[in-house]
Amino acid sequence: MAETHRRIIMTSRPKAEPTPDNFRLEEGPVPKAGAGEILVRTKYLSLDPYMRGRMSDAASYAAPVEVGGLMQGELVGEVVSSDNEKFKVGEHIAGHLGWQSHAVSNGKGLRKLDAGQPLAPSLGVLGMPGMTAYTGLLEIGQPKAGETVLVAAASGAVGQLVGQIAKLKGARAVGIAGGPEKCRYVVEELGFDACIDHKAPGMAEHLKEACPKGVDVYFENVGGPVFEAVFPLFNFFARMPVCGLISQYNMTELPAGPNKVPQLFRAVLTKRLTIRGFIVWDFAAREADFRRDMAAWVKSGEIKHREHIVDGLENAPSAFIGLLRGENFGKTVVRVAPDAK
Template identity: 60%
Template structure:
């Protein structure tokens, strides 16, 4: 164990990232100082927001510098500890990025319980699950009998959104790409209806699946789905906006007509609420409640989750590129598989 391989941003992508935008670098494994731990990274989370970090367009977070290690949430095993309360063998959630080893301050990590699989800390019990939970608790507020629509619905946010909506008594309509995914929405995640956004009559199918209109549209893709949802929204509908994966690779404003005036008009005539959010806004207020409620839901099967695990850090760039294209099926996690020396 002498070398740490990490993946850095080699260049800012223009449009869709390519493997050439990433570069592998190898350094000595660092040593922890007092109050720190050395982690062997077991799992790396890959999430759509990382596309934003590769760009230097103004956003809610600093971009990754060119030459810097790609950021990301990780589950690591403590292999050396100079911090009280963290022992060798403990597993922690950290934000160590795309690499095999990392030194972290003890206060920057969260020790994980052993009662749920480690990788769930990156998915249903981590940032994606909390995004779903906070977006519904604070903005979407699905009520019994209402209809909720979510796209990318087999992804870790979308699947959780639909299942929470069901737990709150609402009807859940999921949108996904292809028959395997739509089947999983019905059979695995318990959605009331599932629609393939690739179908030529997608908008018509969505209308038929929402006979009472749409009360909550959880926006995590952008683009064509929003356009199909818009005419179906009910008065006082809520649109939490947590991501726009369909737009992340866009390089210019799409061709007209300009749909913005019509959108704002719908906001007016239907008294819509459109609210963008980043989950960290609600962490202090809601995280303990989320962990308690979601752990219970995961244990009793109210909320199910699916993971898409790829093997080895070297697989990360291609897996991430596929994530932006929707080729994964479930929460995308890299089993980092550090080479021990």
């Protein structure tokens, strides 16, 4: 039976939380590679919170997905035909080729995977999330031995790595995660010193107990009430890499309540805080360092990781909606090709 080209289209912009109606699955003939091009068969597709921003037409660091356009994201796949001397049939690549089962590319921006490199982790610990954790923590957080590093979404694609890298640098690692199962995993499997359940009552008080010497580095992935609980714990000269604000991505208006900006800026001044937002490719010059160090840490077992695998491209929209709700456990990837290992 001939293969079919399947792709996920954004049919409309979400008004708040995305819904299944914002997506459509299209099917058609598999495209053919032209002169200088390759045809890639997708094995795994990465789902990441930043994609919610791409569904909006608000000004941002990257162009939005157009209504009626292909949903954007990174995938790993196999080269199945090639008219490009840089790529051979049978090689595996990673690249931002969108939510689709097959993609034609001229090769620009694609990354070849080493022979035998595991495919799903190439979108997580060995890919963009891994480099996000590595560069954000080491370039902005700059943890020192004996300091306390706190990370939100600690069982997620980035957070699970931040705490482990902090431990490798001699710091104390504390996580925040949603639910007792995730918190147990963060402490018992990943080796964090403590993990606080943000869904349980008394989060702020539990954070104080887990960080008796305050917080020197807070790796922000969430925002909202979690940040409000962390903020009073900042030590003098604390550093806060801002990687994501997942609690705010579906907001349609500012939350009710007092204006806390003056309080924040007073602390920035008096405690001499460093708060810096970043996009992973701000630190592109560190990519070779990341690939060398992370590959070595994974091979030695010093870094552990977990993938949340969803089967079927048709399930990508529901998995993405669940990701924004915190329903994933680890790095979310979609297994697009049934034979992917």
